[in-house]
Amino acid sequence: MLQGQCLCGGVKYKVxxxxxxxxxxxxxxxxxxxxxxxxxxxxxxxxxxEITQGEDLLNRYEEKGFTARVSxxxxxxxxxxxxxxxxxxxxxADPGMRPTAHIMxxxxxxxxxxxxDLPQHAEFPPS
Ligand SMILES: [Zn+2]
Ligand SMILES: [Zn+2]
Numbered sequence: 001m002l003q004g005q006c007l008c009g010g011v012k013y014k015v016x017x018x019x020x021x022x023x024x025x026x027x028x029x030x031x032x033x034x035x036x037x038x039x040x041x042x043x044x045x046x047x048x049x050e051i052t053q054g055e056d057l058l059n060r061y062e063e064k065g066f067t068a069r070v071s072x073x074x075x076x077x078x079x080x081x082x083x084x085x086x087x088x089x090x091x092x093a094d095p096g097m098r099p100t101a102h103i104m105x106x107x108x109x110x111x112x113x114x115x116x117d118l119p120q121h122a123e124f125p126p127s
Pocket of ligand 1: 006007008009010011072073074075076077
């Protein structure tokens, strides 16, 4: 089981299962929403994801052609996007898994560098 929360702690969630994939995503949407060079996300089954506190604080940002991004309206902290990629930075304990790749590196910030030996994919790798 995974557990996490937003920056202010108003929203808490749990995942009733394990993540299937953990990657560093360099797309511009992860850059903008997280305010960093890349986002690190864990893919989980949508039916496993459960908000345990602060459902009323959720802000859902929808943009045509993209998956919705969900954050806390009080602190602005990103929680997850799509169905369902949780932002690894929101976890409150070690998920036990580690990132296996960099994805969307075609969109990397010009000032960012990758300093590990993980595989790099220009876009989202075929599953
Ligand atoms: Zn919050
Ligand atoms: Zn991304």
